[in-house]
Amino acid sequence: MKNVLFLSTSNIVGGAEIVSKPWLENTIHSLITLTSIDDTSKKFFSDIKGYNIKKRYYSDIIENDNGIKGKMSFFIKNIKTASQINKIINNNEVKAIYANNTADFFPATLYKIIYNRNIKIISHIHDMIQIDTKRAKIIKFLNRDINMFITPSNAVKENLMDIGIPENKIKVVYNSVDNSKTIKKIEGLNKLVRDKIVLLFIGAYNERKNAIDFLKIVKALNSIDDKYIGILAGRIEDEEYYNKIINYSKVNNINSIFLDNLSRSEINYLYSIGNILILTSNQDPLPTVILEAMYNNVLVFSRNVDGVKEMIKDGESGYLYDYNENIHEIAKKLNRIIKSNNNDILKNAYIDIEMNFTNKTKIRLIDEIIDYLE
Structure with missing residues (x-):
């Protein structure tokens, strides 16, 4: 059993967050979460021991031309997140970081580069990534610092391989279905x-x-x-x-x-x-x-x-x-x-x-x- 830091920086609760919940609630490993300070995210992860990221960052800056000021802001916010990760890991003897959503690989690998080369990083890639984008180039460059990629389908696995990620570093884990049968009628x-x-x-x-x-x-x-x-x-x-x-x-x-x-x-x-x-x-x-x-x-x-x-x-x-x-x-x-x-x-x-x-x-x-x- 390992102490694992579950990292989810998204300010929304979407598919990646929803399908993570069964594992969070039933894993054999000891978990600490670091999730967005956004109210929706805080509520969603409230039943699991963890912390909230002090500042939100937006991953679309990777793709958009926001000028020097925008890019500097993006890196500064991610470095601050890496610093917060460092404090949590030091206090909890964490052995691995599970980067839950596609964009989460970035602050996780920044932490590894700046603070701790021995940490294991698992990056869960939920998206098809255009090969000619900045995000694809960054993932390929940081691939050496990511120990394993998880994808929800063979289609995403093949997409990562096209970017340049070795096949032996990619595991396919299909999403599971939410088996809740609770129904709330929508009036009218x-x-x-x-x-x-x-x-x-x-x-x-x-x-x-x-x-x-x-x-x-x-x-x-x-x-x-x-x-x-x-x-x-x-x-x-x-x-x-x-x-x-x-x-x-x-x-x-x-x-x-x-x-x-x-x-x-x-x-x-x-x-x-x-x-x-x-x-x-x-x-x-x-x-x-x-x-x-x-x-x-x-x-x-x-x-x-x-x-x-x-x-x-x-x-x-x-x-x-x-x-x-x-x-x-x-x-x-x-x-x-x-x-x-x-x-x-x-x-x-x-x-x-x-x-x-x-x-x-x-x-x-x-x-x-x-x-x-x-």
Whole structure:
């Protein structure tokens, strides 16, 4: 058993944070957490012993041209975080740092370079990283100071290998599904969707998740059958993009409902009233919403993107459409699927979850990786 510092610098609670919770609550290792001072993050990690980062930093400075002043601010904030890591490690005899989200590799490796060359660093990369970006170049450069990378899918593993990370330093650990069945009704929603075929979009409102294509599919389906209605639920990460899709829905008179900042129990309520989850992402390493839908007996129809094909066997446990498939062809295909008998598909999907995406498996694999780094 090791003392491990769990590092999560994000100021939001997103997929990487949510899927970390089962391991945090059940690992054999002794944990100390260092997480964002943001209220949402503090509440999420409140039941685990830990500390809060005194200053937040924003990883997008790695990608954006913010001038000398912006870059200096970024490095200073990360050096301060490394200094705080140093104090925690000195007081708790920590042997390894688990950098939970993609951007967390940076303060973790800064700590190693400045203070302690013997510390073991595990970097959990949850994103597909463009090869020609500054972030990719920094990860490649700091690779020598990172002992092991964890990825949620083979798609992300291959992406890291393309950047230049050796295959023997990358372990695939699939995300597990949140098995909470707590449901909190959303007032008035049941009345709005009565006698409708409910299509779900669950994910952040940004370009990557591509809600605009979801709306285009709903619009095309409405021309076939006016019983279709789309429910979109997510976190507003890009205000401009959010306003764009709201306006698109209004201008085109699309049967749609927009929700944001829902609790886990409210998301579960959406699964209880939804007929099918549609994933339209431009990029998605291993979308947890697919696991949630399959676990909650909701049919999945997804764009064939990144790690999705590791989750869905087309026509057996869900359905895939080609990355560049025409919207109207997608709508025709989807209309046929929804009006077919999908009981066997739903059963197969649930079996796949129980076999490949359980909390027990994820916890064991991460613990084994930490044990391996003697």
